Each structure stands twice: as C-alpha cells, then as structure tokens.
Amino acid sequence: MSTPRPSLDRVEPAGPSRRGVRDWIGLLRDRAALVVHRLVAEQRNRTGAHERILRQANGHVAILTYHRVLEDRAPTEGIEPGMFVFRSTFEAHLTALKRRFHLTSLGSVLKAPLSPSDAPMAVITFDDGWRDNMTVAWPVLARHEVPATIFLTSDYIKGGGQPDSEFMGETDVRRLARYGIEFGAHTVSHPRLTNISTLAAEEEMRRSKEMVESLTGRTCDLFAYPFGDHDAAVCRIAGSIFRGSVIVGHGWWRPGGDRTRIPRVAIHDDMTRVPAMFMERLVAAFDSTPPPV
Numbered sequence: 222m223s224t225p226r227p228s229l230d231r232v233e234p235a236g237p238s239r240r241g242v243r244d245w246i247g248l249l250r251d252r253a254a255l256v257v258h259r260l261v262a263e264q265r266n267r268t269g270a271h272e273r274i275l276r277q278a279n280g281h282v283a284i285l286t287y288h289r290v291l292e293d294r295a296p297t298e299g300i301e302p303g304m305f306v307f308r309s310t311f312e313a314h315l316t317a318l319k320r321r322f323h324l325t326s327l328g329s330v331l332k333a334p335l336s337p338s339d340a341p342m343a344v345i346t347f348d349d350g351w352r353d354n355m356t357v358a359w360p361v362l363a364r365h366e367v368p369a370t371i372f373l374t375s376d377y378i379k380g381g382g383q384p385d386s387e388f389m390g391e392t393d394v395r396r397l398a399r400y401g402i403e404f405g406a407h408t409v410s411h412p413r414l415t416n417i418s419t420l421a422a423e424e425e426m427r428r429s430k431e432m433v434e435s436l437t438g439r440t441c442d443l444f445a446y447p448f449g450d451h452d453a454a455v456c457r458i459a460g461s462i463f464r465g466s467v468i469v470g471h472g473w474w475r476p477g478g479d480r481t482r483i484p485r486v487a488i489h490d491d492m493t494r495v496p497a498m499f500m501e502r503l504v505a506a507f508d509s510t511p512p513p514v
C-alpha cells in the first residue's frame with residue numbers, strides 16, 4: 222500500500238517551488254516580494270515597531286503552525302514552501318520566541334485562565350504527523366525545553382514508521398508522548414470536512430481522537446481541521462467532541478474566544494528565514510486579530 226500523501230493545510234497562494242507551470246514572471250515577482258518583505262521587516266525591527274506591537278499583546282497567544290522541519294540543505298524539490306522550515310530556521314525561531322514570549326502547550330493555554338496583563342504567550346504546533354517532527358524537530362525542542370503539540374492524521378500514522386516513511390508510526394507516537402509531546406487529532410483521512418456529510422465528518426473526528434488516545438494513553442481533546450477548512454456545522458461537531466479546535470490564520474488567540482475556531486499563524490521557511498522576518502510575521506498576525514466581540 223502506498224503511503225497516503227496529504228494535501229496542503231496552507232491557505233495562501235503557491236510559492237516559487239511550483240515551477241511545473243513555468244510561470245517565471247510569477248517566480249520573479251515572488252522573489253521580489255520576499256526581498257521587499259525582508260527589508261520592511263528589518264526596518265521595523267530596527268526602529269522598535271515590533272517591540273511596540275508586542276507590548277500590546279499581553280494576554281494574547283500566538284499559536285504557530287508548522288508542518289515539516291527539514292535538515293539544512295535537504296532537497297526541497299516538490300515540497301510546497303508552506304510545508305516546511307529548515308532545522309536552523311526552526312532553532313532560530315525558538316531562540317527568538319524564548320526571548321519575548323512565555324512558551325507553553327496548547328492544552329495548558331486552554332486550561333489555565335489568562336489575565337490581560339500576562340506576558341504574550343506562544344505555542345508550537347505541527348500538523349499531519351511527519352516523521353521529521355520526531356527526527357529533526359524533537360531534538361531541537363528538547364534542547365530548548367519547549368513544549369509542542371502534534372496533530373495526527375490516523376491513516377498517515379497507520380502507514381508510517383518505516384525508515385523510508387514520510388510519517389511517524391505508532392511506536393514513534395508512543396515514544397514522543399512519553400517524552401511529553403502533546404498530541405491532537407487531525408481526522409482519519411485528511412478530508413475537507415465541509416465537503417463530506419456531517420455524519421462522515423463526525424466519524425473522522427471521533428475515530429482520529431480514539432486513535433490518539435489509544436496510542437498515548439491520554440485524553441485527546443485538541444483538534445486541527447485539515448486545510449483549516451471549517452463551517453458552522455463542522456465547528457458545532459468539533460465543539461461537541463474536543464475542548465479546542467484550531468484553524469489556520471485569523472491572528473492570535475485571545476482567551477475567552479471561540480474554542481471551535483482557534484486562530485493560528487502559518488509559518489513557512491521563506492517568510493521567516495531571518496529573525497526580523499519571523500517577528501514581522503508574528504506581529505502582522507497580531508495586527509490582523511479581530512477585536513473581541
């Protein structure tokens with residue numbers, strides 16, 4: 222049986238690696254946009270704009286979405302830019318976060334009441350269950366003593382775990398759970414939940430929750446919608462099964478917000494390779510956070 226391959230969770234347009242279409246004008250435009258982004262980010266970092274915005278972020282939580290963490294200089298042909306960061310980029314992210322944020326787990330954020338005066342918090346999450354989360358990301362997380370949450374797609378884990386697999390296997394999940402990694406559910410087959418019946422959507426959620434619980438021996442009350450795809454009906458189901466369900470985009474989490482639509486910030490290597498760009502990504506997301514209702 223071939224390993225199932227996930228589609229993307231990202232919601233932004235494809236970046237420069239989609240060269241099959243040979244859109245060289247688009248490629249140059251993307252490159253130019255990155256250069257401009259970097260210049261703006263460095264300028265705003267130098268002039269203290271990032272620090273000023275972060276001072277307004279007390280009582281808020283930046284929940285970061287990662288997928289894969291690749292070894293530096295690993296080939297990236299065929300991997301969408303939105304799907305990976307390199308190890309050194311990831312390490313730089315953790316170093317930057319530890320300087321300015323209180324790093325915690327998603328479960329802790331949802332359990333503990335936060336006060337508006339609390340320092341800004343950050344949470345690291347990974348979607349799908351890629352094997353490099355264990356082989357590349359985990360040693361970095363452990364060295365920095367940073368907690369993380371991994372959302373597992375059951376079918377990928379069932380087919381994973383071999384040396385040539387792209388996904389973790391059941392033994393890998395058990396091991397990381399013992400090391401303190403928090404696991405959430407990400408459906409069985411990674412469908413767009415708004416494209417299937419509510420009955421099927423509920424089945425996808427319940428069965429993936431059961432798999433995570435059977436592997437970790439702990440209650441699984443966190444969920445990530447594949448592709449961030451959700452509507453009112455899907456959110457209602459998720460709310461009846463999980464304590465908290467995360468989407469993609471829509472800024473930072475403000476405790477007291479809708480727990481069936483917890484926002485996250487998508488993190489890509491190309492947009493966050495230098496610390497100023499990473500911080501720009503985070504503060505721009507904070508600026509886009511909708512006001513409380």
Ligand SMILES: [Zn+2]
Pocket residue numbers: 227229230348349407411447448
């Ligand atoms: Zn996914």
